[in-house]
Amino acid sequence: MAIAKAERLMNLALCLLGASRPLSKRELRASIEAYLEVTSEEAFNRMFERDKDDLRELGMVLETVESIDGEIGYLARRDRNQLPPVTLDxxxxxxxxxxxxxxxxxxxxxxxxxxxxxxxxxxxxxxxxxxxxxxALEPRVPAGEAAFEPLMLACRDRRPVTFDYRKSNAVRPQTRQVEPWALECWRGHWYLAGFDRDRGAERVFRLSRIVGRVRSRAGSFTAEVPGQVAVRESVARWAGEHATAQARIRLRAGAGYPLRARATRVSAAAQEGWDELEIPYGHGLDAWLAEFGPDVLVLEPAELRADVVDRLRAVAKG
The missing domain is CATH 1.20.5 (Single alpha-helices involved in coiled-coils or other helix-helix interfaces)
Structure with a gap:
């Protein structure tokens, strides 16, 4: 809604709410500056009728009253335009x-x-x-990433964005053009789900891997927004939540609590200061394990170990 129209509607609503009696169109036109600027009576009548309809669509209750001399007046009673008391359990x-x-x-x-x-x-x-x-336990949801607020506003306004994004195994970031759908916090990190225009498919982005500023783009969305955007489920698929096998890792004592929480078996390793864990193994587990750096050593399977080593080498080169 344009600012000028929003201001005009606000002024009309305040006039009607503040009046102690019904006000005619003539009186309202003389009281609201935006109406005074309309030179044509026909144009004013069209504008006034649209404004009344808009206020009613916004939920305002307007009454039409006919006076003794036949003139039509308008009134918005305060008792009919108040929200009910707020009650929360x-x-x-x-x-x-x-x-x-x-x-x-x-x-x-x-x-x-x-x-x-x-x-x-x-x-x-x-x-x-x-x-x-x-x-006793106060939950906190961190929102410290610089990309959080501009992406939240872009999701709300259905506005495409552009940002530089560095994948976990990439040396340099790449520019992504995204139609943002929804944000969700999962395991202490914020993720964005949206339509990646360059790849022509849905993608999930971790906000902490966005490099630099999020830039808004002109235009509207090109892809249909799903009725329900399952950010957490999408991230879970990429993080190995839907496991197909078991992996065996060595984890430094006192480290990697999220891994311990997912482990199906934990035992002391032969090497002092380390534990051995069995955890569900699925797509994307290599990226998650790489985040723990020197605190994790993959024992098996061999392909998972190789994937984690490749990711760590790529980061080291950067």
Whole structure:
């Protein structure tokens, strides 16, 4: 919606809400600057009718009242244009607080805090016993990547973007042209799902591997956005979550907690300071293991070991 039209609709809504009696079109035209600038009576009538329809589509309740002398007036009663009281249970309040915490590392932290304050003023605070139940473990969702906010806005506005992206086994980043669909946090990292124009297919990108600035592009999407974008499931496929076999690795003691959480068996290794783990082996496991660097040694299968070594060598050359 253009700013000029949004301002005009806001002024019309405020006039109708602030009036103690129905206002005629003549009175509204004399009170709103944007209407005064319309020289033609016919053009004003068309604009006014469109504005009324727009306000009603936005949910505003407008009444049409005929006066004694037959003149039509318009009114928006405050009691019919108010939201019902906000009521949240403990689980809903905790979900809102977690959602607001995502913004604490982004530019919209102030807006998120202000929204929570308004919700608390409307009755969101939990009872003391409920608050204690949720404060024992305070979840945090990091949003520190510079690419997070511009990509979030691009997803919201359905705006194509361009950015430089470095794959885990690549020495240099490559430019990607993407139609962004959705963002999701998985295992402490943010991922973007969208349509890669150069590859003509859906792709998932890890935000921490985006190099430099995310740049917006003109134009609209060329691919249809799915009704449900399963970011986590897509990432899981690439991270070896859908395993087809077992891998055996050696892991440094005290390191690699995510690997230990997925292990089907853990035992002490013959070498002091190391453990041996068996973990599900599927597509993409080599990229994940490479992220643990010198804390992981792949024992078998041989092809997985070779893939991890190749990735580490590519990173070392960079």
């Amino acid at each position: 403990a689980e809903e309040a905790a979900a809102l607080q977690l959602a607001a915490s995502v913004w604490q590392q982004a530019r919209l932290a102030g807006a998120a805090s202000g929204a929570l304050q308004k919700l608390r003023a409307a009755g969101m605070p939990l009872a003391e016993e409920e608050r204690e139940a949720y404060s």
